[in-house]
Amino acid sequence: MKKNSIYKILILASLPFLLVSCFAAKDYERPQVVNEANYRTENLPQDTLSIATLSWKELFTDPTLQGYIEEGLKNNMDIRVALQQIRIAEAYVKQGKAGYFPSLSGNAKYTHQELPAQNQFGDISSISQYELSASLSWEADIWGKIRSNERAFQASYLQTVAAHQAVKSRLIANIASVYYQLLALDEQIRVTQETIETRSKGLETTQALKEAGNVTEVGVKQTEAQLYTAQGILIDLKNQARLLENTMSILLGSAPHEITRGSLENQDIEIPLKTGIPSQLLRNRPDVMAAEYSLMNAFELTNAARASFYPSLTLSATGGFQNIEIDKLFNANSLFATIIGGLTQPIFNKRQIRTQYEVSQAHQEQAYLDFRLAVITASKEVSDALYNYQSATEKIEVNQKEFEAYNLATGYSEELLDNGFANYLEVLNAQENALNSSLNLINTKNNQLQAIVDLYEALGGGWR
Numbered sequence: 001m002k003k004n005s006i007y008k009i010l011i012l013a014s015l016p017f018l019l020v021s022c023f024a025a026k027d028y029e030r031p032q033v034v035n036e037a038n039y040r041t042e043n044l045p046q047d048t049l050s051i052a053t054l055s056w057k058e059l060f061t062d063p064t065l066q067g068y069i070e071e072g073l074k075n076n077m078d079i080r081v082a083l084q085q086i087r088i089a090e091a092y093v094k095q096g097k098a099g100y101f102p103s104l105s106g107n108a109k110y111t112h113q114e115l116p117a118q119n120q121f122g123d124i125s126s127i128s129q130y131e132l133s134a135s136l137s138w139e140a141d142i143w144g145k146i147r148s149n150e151r152a153f154q155a156s157y158l159q160t161v162a163a164h165q166a167v168k169s170r171l172i173a174n175i176a177s178v179y180y181q182l183l184a185l186d187e188q189i190r191v192t193q194e195t196i197e198t199r200s201k202g203l204e205t206t207q208a209l210k211e212a213g214n215v216t217e218v219g220v221k222q223t224e225a226q227l228y229t230a231q232g233i234l235i236d237l238k239n240q241a242r243l244l245e246n247t248m249s250i251l252l253g254s255a256p257h258e259i260t261r262g263s264l265e266n267q268d269i270e271i272p273l274k275t276g277i278p279s280q281l282l283r284n285r286p287d288v289m290a291a292e293y294s295l296m297n298a299f300e301l302t303n304a305a306r307a308s309f310y311p312s313l314t315l316s317a318t319g320g321f322q323n324i325e326i327d328k329l330f331n332a333n334s335l336f337a338t339i340i341g342g343l344t345q346p347i348f349n350k351r352q353i354r355t356q357y358e359v360s361q362a363h364q365e366q367a368y369l370d371f372r373l374a375v376i377t378a379s380k381e382v383s384d385a386l387y388n389y390q391s392a393t394e395k396i397e398v399n400q401k402e403f404e405a406y407n408l409a410t411g412y413s414e415e416l417l418d419n420g421f422a423n424y425l426e427v428l429n430a431q432e433n434a435l436n437s438s439l440n441l442i443n444t445k446n447n448q449l450q451a452i453v454d455l456y457e458a459l460g461g462g463w464r
Contacts, residue, residue, distance in 0.1 A: 050276025133320025284460030
């Protein structure tokens with residue numbers, strides 16, 4: 001009979017472990033959404049090499065720009081906030097690992113009780129009791145609930161790391177972008193200032209031609225108005241430069257101040273712009289990685305919520321010393337101990353477990369959709385940057401020819417006007433077109449640099 005009782009107890013105790021294979025937490029598998037990554041471009045990527053693997057120092061070789069990037073990575077507020085998020089996630093990871101260990105608590109207690117006049121202790125009117133004990137409790141992870149929570153915390157930590165990398169990549173791209181915009185504005189300011197000097201001299205020439213009877217007062221005023229137009233353009237350009245300097249200052253984590261810089265003509269990026277294969281976005285793009293870690297976190301939390309439906313096996317023990325006389329507290333007769341083991345099965349708890357499970361499933365679906373959106377958005381951004389770079393490169397050649405043509409037209413028209421073979425309107429039109437063409441050429445060169453920055457960020461470069 002004793003053997004049969006022992007066998008029954010062993011069978012009941014091992015039953016939860018036998019059921020683990022049927023109800024254990026599932027393992028995460030990456031969804032097929034990765035196949036949706038694609039670059040819409042005429043040049044299909046065949047090489048697995050990608051500029052995303054390059055350090056930003058290899059791509060952005062301007063020493064001044066490199067100094068600003070280093071300063072931004074050290075002082076930028078978003079970077080510092082992201083680092084604090086990593087610290088928070090690290091604390092939760094440590095908590096998840098500690099979930100396998102038992103919890104231990106100590107207790108020191110003094111109890112005083114006043115007794116009625118007639119009591120079972122005779123003449124004793126009060127009783128004082130002293131207790132010093134410790135309690136130990138442990139839950140067996142038979143359904144993988146603790147393991148799932150640990151994995152969820154790990155995924156959350158990796159998500160914060162990826163988010164920090166994404167902030168770093170975005171910051172580097174923003175600093176480079178603003179820096180190139182400042183260089184373009186400097187070049188446009190230089191061209192506009194030269195134009196103002198030229199038009200000031202042209203106004204003097206027009207006034208002399210009027211006195212000679214070759215040009216009317218209308219021509220003089222038209223030339224004067226053109227000078228004012230260039231001066232207005234110069235004011236706008238200088239204002240844009242100041243605003244961009246303020247933007248750059250914030251990126252660097254400092255108060256608005258003047259930004260020293262190089263020149264646009266020295267910004268030559270000669271590194272081949274290789275994109276690699278689309279699937280590399282999953283390990284190069286920090287925001288895509290963060291989206292997948294968020295999905296993993298939601299997946300593991302769903303596992304943990306599912307495990308709450310099953311019974312939990314807990315073991316608890318309490319032991320210590322208890323006595324009514326403090327000087328005899330540590331006697332052997334004061335020692336007590338209790339050991340309890342049991343299964344707890346939730347039956348009715350106001351639908352809390354069911355609600356938690358359904359909510360976790362909805363969160364998991366949301367995380368999946370966010371991950372899918374991150375993948376296809378990354379593909380779109382790479383494609384956009386490639387098209388913008390190709391368009392800007394082709395347009396530079398066209399704008400250069402356009403500027404040269406307008407520049408020659410301006411020179412010819414001025415000579416013809418001096419010799420009486422052209423009217424002032426032809427000269428004004430040629431000058432205006434030459435200025436606009438020059439400014440457009442500078443914009444196109446800036447657009448090419450911006451496309452390189454966008455492509456580098458879109459491929460996930462900068463955080464390594």
